[in-house]
Amino acid sequence: MSPDHNSVRHDRDGVASAALALLDEVGLADLSMRRIAGRLDVQPSALYWHFQSKQELLAVLADRITAGIPRDDADVLTIARSIRDALFAYRDGAELVLSTYALRLGSSYAQTALEEALGGLPDAQDRATAILHFVLGHSTLVQQRMHADSHGAANTGDEIDVTAGLDLVFDLGVRALAGEVSAAASPPRDRV
Structure with a gap:
């Protein structure tokens, strides 16, 4: 049996991965916490369990881009x-x-x-x-x-x-x- 799909997608790394994929699709101007949450099928407030702010999430994405x-x-x-x-x-x-x-x-x-x-x-x-x-x-x-x-x-x-x-x-x-x-x-x- 496969692991629960939601538990794999909703950790800090999963949120950042979804956000980076979404960045490629919609661009920075349209990359919102609401849109990322929608991609993950959660409420936007759920993202704040992993990131204090959108700026913190963007910093993690920048680090991933330059890694x-x-x-x-x-x-x-x-x-x-x-x-x-x-x-x-x-x-x-x-x-x-x-x-x-x-x-x-x-x-x-x-x-x-x-x-x-x-x-x-x-x-x-x-x-x-x-x-x-x-x-x-x-x-x-x-x-x-x-x-x-x-x-x-x-x-x-x-x-x-x-x-x-x-x-x-x-x-x-x-x-x-x-x-x-x-x-x-x-x-x-x-x-x-």
């Missing part, structure tokens, strides 16, 4: 690409992780991985922060554009396509922030 980032002997560009790919793996994943990061919720797994990749640089923490900000911003911009394109809502006129040269622009930004790109040789300006 697969490599940390062992990976270079900073590989880690930054892994963070970006993890954000792109879920609908509105970049926006969700950005919002929880901005509120200082969840773990700092992504930043720690970047710091470790930057090795013994004296400003590794600051560089890791700058790179993470770039990755989150770049990924959010691209993900929103891709979402708009999928719904035919993007203006396709003469405007700049933010998805053109995606990897080139991304790699350049990460390398520059990591200190791997030198400034173009130009004569110093005299201060007037």
